[in-house]
Amino acid sequence: MYYLILVIPIILFLWAAIKILNEYERGVIFRLGRVIKAKGPGLIILIPVVDWMVRVSMRLVAMDVDPQDVITRDNVSVKVNAVIYFRVIEPIKAVVEVENYSYAMSQLAQTTLRSVCGQAELDELLAKRDKINSELQEILDTHTDPWGIKVATVEIKHIDLPQEMQRSMAKQAEAERELRAKVINAEGEFQAADRLTKAAQIIQDYPTALQLRYLQTMREMSAEKNTTIIFPFPIDMFKPFFDLIDKKSGMNS
Structure with missing residues (x-):
């Protein structure tokens, strides 16, 4: 019985005095209300009643920022969320300088997200996310530095546009695609006309080229399986008719 009276206080003393911290944890030690230092990881020995420890995780934390209603600089209402x-x-700073650093970080992230996104236009918000992310990260890191917190990355996850704006953007994208198609078609017509003009000039300077083209066309037609009968006819036999037409044209002019 006397042994139990001695053993129970010893067990309670060791339970209150010995703490074990994981590799990713640190313990901020308070002695009579004053911060002594941060210890860990491993075995920590406290003075019961006198010492008090707060565990702090040193691991990377991923925090979702709730969707925020934002009005962009060009007066478009969107919902934006981030991580x-x-x-x-x-x-020590994370425990002493701020009451609940997770809650404080969440509130600061929400207000900063609304402020930064509200200063950008919709096109910039959609096309330049890296710039917005960098600006958010820099602002948050500056404000949380006194709390002993390092903001590694901020990423905008989703931008929810109104249905009317989505339809307008879809119509704009379709109009731009049609415009590019018409420009490409016009460019093709221009190049084809330019090539035909050069080909006509070559045939005019070298009439033999027309004869070669005639023979090539006949060869292509005869290569296909059809019942068409082709009788080759020398183009030179038509030369007197062409000369007569040229003379009449000269007399009329």
Whole structure:
């Protein structure tokens, strides 16, 4: 019985005095209300009643920022949400300087997201996410530095546009595609006309080229399986008729 009276207080003393911290944890030690230092990881020995420890995780934390209603600089109402990656680098500041750093980080991220996105136009918000992300990360990191927190990355996850704006953007994209198609078609017609003009000039300078083209056309037609009968006829036999037409044209002019 006397042994139990001695053993129970010893067990309670060891339970209150010995703490084990994981590799990713640090313990901020308070002695009579004053911060002593941050210890860990491993075995920590406290003075019961006198010492008090707060565990702080040093791992990277991924925090979702709730969707925020944002009015962009060009007066478009959108919903924007994001994710923040941060970690505690100074556990004493994270415990002493802010009451609940996770809640404080969440509130700061929401207000900063609305502020930064509200200063950008819709096109910039959609096309330049990297720039917006960098600006958000820089602002949050500056504000959380006194708390002993390092903001590693901020990423905008989704931008929810109104249905009317989505339809307008779809019509604009379709109109741009039609415009590009018409420009490409016009460019093709121009190049084809330019090539035909050059071909006509060559045939005019070298009449033999027309005869060669005539023979090539006949060869292509005869290569196909059909019942058409072709009788080759020398183009030179038509030369007197061409000369007569040219003389009449000269007399009329």
